Amino acid sequence: MEEEAKKKKIWALVIIGFFALVSALTYAYSDYYVYLSAYLWFGLIYGMCLQYGRFCFASAFRDLFAVGVPRMVVGIMIATLFFAFVSSFVTATGFSTFHPSPSGIHSMIAGLIFGIGMVFAGGCASGSLYKTGEGNGVALLVILSISVTQSSFADLGGWLNKLVPASWHASATSKKLPAVINAGDGWLDQYLAGYVWNHDKVTFAKLLGLKNESIFGAFGGNLLVGVIIPALVMLIVVYFFWGRKGFVRERMKEKGAVSFSDHFTGFWRMISLSKRTSIAGLILGVACGLQMFVIEGLRIKYGVRNAGEILTRLGSDFGLSIQGTVFDPGYWYVTTQEAQWVGWVMHKLGWNNMDNIFFGYINGIPNPALNPADWMSLALIGGAAIMALLNNEFKFKKPTMELAIWAIAGGFFMGIGSRLGLGCNVGAFFVRVANGDIGGWLFGLGMIGGAFIGVKFFNWWTERKMAKELAGLEI
Amino acid sequence: MAVKFEKKEEGVYTLDCVGYVCPHPQIYTKKMLEKIKPGEILEVVFDNPSSSESISAMCASNGNEIIERVAEGGKYIYKIRRSE
Numbered sequence: 001m002e003e004e005a006k007k008k009k010i011w012a013l014v015i016i017g018f019f020a021l022v023s024a025l026t027y028a029y030s031d032y033y034v035y036l037s038a039y040l041w042f043g044l045i046y047g048m049c050l051q052y053g054r055f056c057f058a059s060a061f062r063d064l065f066a067v068g069v070p071r072m073v074v075g076i077m078i079a080t081l082f083f084a085f086v087s088s089f090v091t092a093t094g095f096s097t098f099h100p101s102p103s104g105i106h107s108m109i110a111g112l113i114f115g116i117g118m119v120f121a122g123g124c125a126s127g128s129l130y131k132t133g134e135g136n137g138v139a140l141l142v143i144l145s146i147s148v149t150q151s152s153f154a155d156l157g158g159w160l161n162k163l164v165p166a167s168w169h170a171s172a173t174s175k176k177l178p179a180v181i182n183a184g185d186g187w188l189d190q191y192l193a194g195y196v197w198n199h200d201k202v203t204f205a206k207l208l209g210l211k212n213e214s215i216f217g218a219f220g221g222n223l224l225v226g227v228i229i230p231a232l233v234m235l236i237v238v239y240f241f242w243g244r245k246g247f248v249r250e251r252m253k254e255k256g257a258v259s260f261s262d263h264f265t266g267f268w269r270m271i272s273l274s275k276r277t278s279i280a281g282l283i284l285g286v287a288c289g290l291q292m293f294v295i296e297g298l299r300i301k302y303g304v305r306n307a308g309e310i311l312t313r314l315g316s317d318f319g320l321s322i323q324g325t326v327f328d329p330g331y332w333y334v335t336t337q338e339a340q341w342v343g344w345v346m347h348k349l350g351w352n353n354m355d356n357i358f359f360g361y362i363n364g365i366p367n368p369a370l371n372p373a374d375w376m377s378l379a380l381i382g383g384a385a386i387m388a389l390l391n392n393e394f395k396f397k398k399p400t401m402e403l404a405i406w407a408i409a410g411g412f413f414m415g416i417g418s419r420l421g422l423g424c425n426v427g428a429f430f431v432r433v434a435n436g437d438i439g440g441w442l443f444g445l446g447m448i449g450g451a452f453i454g455v456k457f458f459n460w461w462t463e464r465k466m467a468k469e470l471a472g473l474e475i
Numbered sequence: 476m477a478v479k480f481e482k483k484e485e486g487v488y489t490l491d492c493v494g495y496v497c498p499h500p501q502i503y504t505k506k507m508l509e510k511i512k513p514g515e516i517l518e519v520v521f522d523n524p525s526s527s528e529s530i531s532a533m534c535a536s537n538g539n540e541i542i543e544r545v546a547e548g549g550k551y552i553y554k555i556r557r558s559e
Contacts, residue, residue: 006550016477021493054525062498122496127525134524135549138496169527246536273535274528281512393524395549397494402477462502475486475510 005392012389015382019044032310035298036372042291043376046332047130047286047383055282056127057425058118060450070238070273077231078281082229083434088218088287091335095296095328100198101432103424103439111443113416114424115450119458121410125334125424129377133384135396138403143338145411146418150339151346153188153419156359160187168194178322181361189357190420203436212436222436231443243270246462252327290334295330306371308364319344319365327363327373335418337373340365478503483518492521493550500526501533504509508539522550
């Protein structure tokens, strides 16, 4: 057994060595690759943090509703608070890469669909990436399902056009997008250009009449009002309904009564109960904020606004959008690059999927080997693998038929939710909330509702299955 | 492959969730703990690392005691005594 653990540690070093070699060799070829390497190393940090803290957004509300465990809600709120603090600093200094997205009821509906999906799949978008790094075949299947669903959904028209309200169609065509994009054809195109883009981009700073880039706007509006207060309210609600139960029982045994001040101790105990999750949340939050700072710094250094210009300078202009851009968020993101690599494969197989807004007008379908966001996701998987190997937790697991069905169904719902919400649990929730975008909380509220529905279904399913399994067992 | 429930001996049950991912191990553990009698022991076998955190936190919250934890080569065996 010790021999096996030793081998795993060697594999961890091999993975680190591989990423270091990629960075060194590509840098030797052209220093523009530093831009891609920056994404890579932040991805590696994210993967290590996620695996170390068993950091999965799906488990936050699923475990709360299903088994009464607040561990992950606490972890996410810690990560969000630290990310928001660093983001506020980065925003106030003018180095932020974040742009708020249009918010509305669609954010909540998208979150609801995504939330159901993440419970079915057994992991959120980022959770599935890190679990793939642990050798989990089910998680890999979830990624495939999310990727294929998004990529197809981005370009589907035909009979789906009949489901588009006339007002969306009229509004989409009135935007005068380039003819090659054909914004009046395709469900997602008309949803984006005819509905989503008509909504305001609202941050808490803006709501208070402050500028995002000002100190008061970034720290007072987006951080204090947009993150600290709602996060505290959420943690207090979670403590009241779930966290205090165990604490109160213990205190009653010890002292026979629980005073109001005892609850401060109980609240702190809930926060510090899972040190791994809290530590991972802290590092993750700081790293997320720093990534924005580093990417913006590199953009200034190279005099570019988007990685599309870097790819062009590297001689790879295939798959750029009509605006010459590729997906280059400048911060942690998961689902768009998953859609892109499948989009690239489908394009190579003959599917013309560049005549839509998602690929053709905004994100492109660059070669995955040169896609900065793909470098981040692959390194995230690698980082999780390193951590799992070092802790002797790496294990290849083949999906069973039952788990494969859950994975594909969950990935499908997450794929649809991601495109409707303009991101997943990371891009549409975590990043947006931490940067004061109201739409992030709306997506989050939807995710909570979706997790609740998903858990109800899951409970029904497992009860049914257990009744069969336990039929002959005497308890 | 399916989740397996067995009576190992009087008052001791096993729940084998090997191969299962979140949330299966923690949900089945919770349901089995609700079914066995106070004082009885449930031995949970699983290989999904994140379930270890969730099961530990669930037991801490419900007062069930984890009397033994074994983690080896990506496989976990937790012996849990149901609280009164």
